[in-house]
Amino acid sequence: MNTPVYLERVRFQQALEKWEADCRQRMALRYPAIQYDSDVWPLKGLALTGATDYSFTAPLADFTAKHASLATAFRCHVAELVLEEKIKAIRVATSGFRALRLAPVESLIDLNSAALRSIEATLLQRARSQPSTAKRALEDLDKLGRALDTLAAKGVVPPLRYTMKHETRTELLTLQASRQKQWWQTKAEMLDRMIEALNEAFNALFANDPRLAPGDRIAIAAMGLELCAPSRINEILCLSVEDHVTIDDYAKRKATRQTDGMHAAHQMLLITMKGSKGAQWSAKPVLNFMIDLFHYCLNVIMAHGERSRSLVRWYEQHPDRLYLPPNLEHLRGKPLTAIDLSSIMALGEYGNDSTLNAADNLIRALGAKRIKVPNPNASTGDRRSSHSAVWAGCWNDIEPLLLDKVHAALERCRKVTRDNHYKGTLTKMLFLFDHEETPYLPGSCKYESLKLRLKKTTRSQRLVREPTLFEKLAITMPVAGVTLFAEINTHDPRRWLTTMALTHGEKFSNVLINKWANRLSIAQLWNYDFRAPETKAASSAMPEPMELAELTAGLTSCRRLEDEHEPTVDIITVHDAGISGTTMDAICAATESRPMARTSEQIIIIYPSWFGFCSHQHHEKPCRAYTPCLPCNNNHVVKGHIPTNDRLRERAEELHISILRVVEQLVIIHGREIADDQEALGKHVSHLAGRGLDPAQMTDELIARFHEIKHLIKDVVLKNLLHEAFVATGYVKNLDNPEVTSGALMKYHNPTHHASPGIERALDAHGGHEMIERDRQALAERYPQFAPTTLGLRDQRSQLKVDDDDNEVDTDD
Structure with missing residues (x-):
């Protein structure tokens, strides 16, 4: 009787074998140091x-x-991901x-749609019983679809096209x-309490509380x-001791109590960090009031890693020579008993139970290479050992055995998490830590x-661990509502700092906060x-800015007075x-960080000027009045x-001079009779001199009567000087004027002189502002229905319809 052969299964099996051979060949070419079946x-x-x-x-x-x-297909799948070189x-x-x-x-060949739906149902059932696995189930099912493709x-499998x-x-x-919502609510309620508990732990660290073990001190310093x-x-954990720099914006610091606070405020400390989630290395500024804490934590961490740092420095210089402290150097090259070996492992004269057990095991591991030597501790005082010789x-x-352990430990030092390794010089690694079990x-x-x-x-609650x-x-x-022992996650300070920056950092944009944390995408901020x-x-x-409330009220009053003057030119x-004065100081100090101040008069931007401030919106349209x-x-x-005010007085004196x-030059030119139009110049000088005025009084007269004579002045430079x-x-x-109180707001009301002089030239071609105002009044007299009127406000809330849809989405009936 013939055995049936399923050609479909044979074809899938051959495709799998071909795929495996191809992956073996490509892995061997790309990574020859990797054994495919390891x-x-x-x-x-x-x-x-x-x-x-x-x-x-x-x-x-x-x-x-x-x-x-x-298993074969899984190994091939991993090989494809590795060879693709896109996934870390x-x-x-x-x-x-x-x-x-x-x-x-x-x-694998028996896979079908029913089996995949069964996987989907199993993961869904697990998510129902344990909602924390829902996100993982979503990701796994999406990845499963891509893997099947x-x-x-x-x-290897038929095109199932699973979704x-x-x-x-x-x-x-x-x-x-x-x-996520439940977790967020719980975390939001506990975040401040966690930081408060951490603050109490800092107090214990500062007080050198004896209850804290070295590992506890390191944990607090890391936070x-x-x-x-x-x-x-x-x-x-991947920081080095050199990954920070202090920047001072002053050249020389005097050791005086008055300047210490100012100089400290000008400091900036930057930490260079490796970046995470795909972000690159970046410098993060440390909060100014945390600089002292940063250095304190740095010293605490380095103090608990001094021995390891010394060992790393030794083995970088002597990789093939075992380190022995000076008091044990006499043991080098001699046979070692378990007690001698325990002392070497403890880096002292006497070992502890941990090192003694490790020494016994190491000597037993030598097997036939062990030798018998006279017991150096055969007699101790009145006591005498029964063993005259020991292994x-x-x-x-x-x-060599100890060096192998040392080099393995050096490699393990770099591994701080499962997927993250320190990549710098090991002697400069910040988080080196001295373990008491194996000091060597x-x-x-x-x-x-x-x-x-x-x-x-x-998991840790099921095991016996220290508190x-x-x-x-x-x-x-x-x-x-229940009092429990405090706890905090290593990620909670990052959450708390970002929340505080969003809450109290009014001048921080989302982009700036995201940059401070060195996150790759601003979408992660939420x-x-x-x-x-x-x-x-x-x-x-x-926003309702209150820092310039008095300036807002002054600008509003100034606007009302301008409306009364209309086209009349005058100082209001x-x-x-x-x-x-502090408000003006803030505005005048904002030259480098403009726009600086806001007011609630339609949210305008205030720009500092040499004599006060300018209300033109330079960020919207640049000033073209040169x-x-x-x-x-x-x-x-x-x-x-x-x-x-002082600059204004100085400018007025400069202009007068x-x-x-x-x-004076006009008088000299008239006296020497060298003017182009001597007759016209004579009339001007005679008009001024006939009133018995000297040159200084003539100057005052010209300035005071500028608006009467400005249309007669042909020299543009002189005209602008007189105007200013x-x-x-x-x-x-x-x-x-003593009647004008300090803090009064003044402005020169001149609608024809602003940031867009081209508009005024166009208006002058049509008669100017006065002509336009006359035409407007004539239009209002001829057609009263087009005259501007004030309607006022009336309370019409009774006409509002009741809306009881509860913000539901509209649907078609």
């Missing part, structure tokens, strides 16, 4: 993406009960393929949103560094151990925003403005602000 692929230092070593132990254990084709976290990218362990089929493209059902995606998204600038814990190991046999091995602070000192996890630092210090906090909904709504409302003074600012309709002067020189002098003199008269 349990661990050493990708660290080889992959361009910076991927870490990948272990197949756990993933392949998922498919132990399945057909070997699943290989372990995360393969989670979708690993979901195939839930399929109710034995072989790859398998189908290689011909998640709409109902499943909707339910998982709902579970995820519900879980202190996180509070200096928004950072992830892996950025902190020992030759120095040349023991030193250098160590570093790890994320897992640091995390457990701050918070107990579900958290908050439990040691008896620091508690209220959680849902994950760190734990403000209450009321706070967010208040920050979104139209608002006596009761009451603008303070003439002095004093005669401008947008310029404002405040009486009582000494710097601008300039015009006086012109008048007329305005400056008028301002000075008001400054010297």
Whole structure:
């Protein structure tokens, strides 16, 4: 009887074998140091993406009960991801393929739509019972679809074209949103309490509380560094001792009490961090009031790693020579007993139980290489040992074994988290840490151990571990109305700093806050925003700046007076403005950071000028009046602000002297009879001299009667000088007038002189402002219905219809 042959299965099997051979060949060409069938692929230092070593132990254990084709396809799938060189976290990218362990089929070739729907149903059921897994289920199902597309493209499985059902995606998204909202509310309520508890821990650190172990002190110091600038814990753990710089904007600092505070305020401390989530290395400014804390935490961390730093420095210079302290140097080259070896491991005369057990095990591991030597401790005082000889190991046999452990420890020092490694010079690594169990091995602070000192996890509660630092210090906090021991995550300072910046940093934009934290995308900012909904709504409302309230009232009053004057040219003074000198100081100091000040008069921007401030909106349309600012309709002067008032007086005196020189030259030209039109010049001089005026009085007369004679002046330069002098003199008269109170707002009301002189030239071609005003009045007289009227306001709220749709979306009936 013939056995049936399933050609489809044979074809899929051949495609899988072909794919495996292709992956083997390409991996051998690209990464010859990696054994394809090994349990661990050493990708660290080889992959361009910076991927870490990948272990197949756990993933392949998922498919132990399945057909070997699943394990073979999984290894090929990982090879494709590695060769693609686009993904750093290989372990995360393969989670979708690993979901195939839930399929109710034995072989990869037996996969069908029903099996995939079964996986989907299983993950959905788990998400219902444990909503925290909903996000992971969504990601795994999406990755599973992409993995199946790859398998189908290689011909290993039929083109199943799997996509998640709409109902499943909707339910998982709902579970995820519900879980996220619940977590957000809990975190928002506890965030301030966590920071308060951390502050109590800082007080214990400053007081050198004996209850704190070295690891606890390191954990508190690490959180202190996180509070200096928004950072992830892996950025902190990967710092070197040189990744910070202090910038001073003063050349020489005098050791006086008065200047210390000012100079400290001008300091800036920058931390250079590796970046996270794809971000590049970047410098983060430390909060000015945290600079001292930063240096204190830095010293605490370095103090608990001095021995490891010395060991690393030794082995960088002597990689093939075991370090021995001076008091044990006599043991080098001699046979070592367990006690001698324990002393070497403890870096002292006497070892502890941990090093003694390790020494015994190491000598037993020598096997036949062990030798018998006389017991150096056969007699101790009145006591006598029954062993006259003990086992020992030759120095040349023991030193390589200890060096292997040392070099392995040096490599482990760089690994601070599962996927993050320190990449600088090891002697400059900040978080080197001295472990008491094995003093001869250098160590570093790890994320897992640091995390457990701050918070107990579900896994750690099942194991016997030492209490958290908050439990040691008896620091508690209220959680849902119950007093519990305090706890904090390593990511919470980053969340708290971002929330505080969004709440109290009125001058911080979202882009600036995101840049401060060195996040790759501004879309990530909302994950760190734990403000209450009321706070967010208040920050979104139209701002009501109060810092320039008196200036706002003065500008409003000035506008009303201008409306009364209409086209009349005059200096308008608002006596009761009451603008303070500090307000003007703030405006005048804003030259480098303009626009500086806002007012609530339709949210305008105030720009500083040499004699006061300008209300023209330069950011919307640049000023094109290339003439002095004093005669401008947008310029404002405040009486009582000494710097601008002094400049105004000086300018008025300069203009008077300039015009006086012109008048004196006219008199000289008339006397010498060298003018082009001697007769016309004679009439002008005779008119002035006939009134018995000297040149200084002639100058005053010209300035005071400028608007009467301006149409007669043909010299444009002289005309502009007289115009500016007329305005400056008028301002000075008001400054010297005791009836004008300090803080009064003054401006030269001249609608024809503003930032767009081209408009005025166009109006002059049609008769000017006066002609246009006459035409407007004539139109109003001829057609009264077009005359401007004031209707006033009436209360018509009774006509509003009741809206009871509760903001629901409109639907078609």
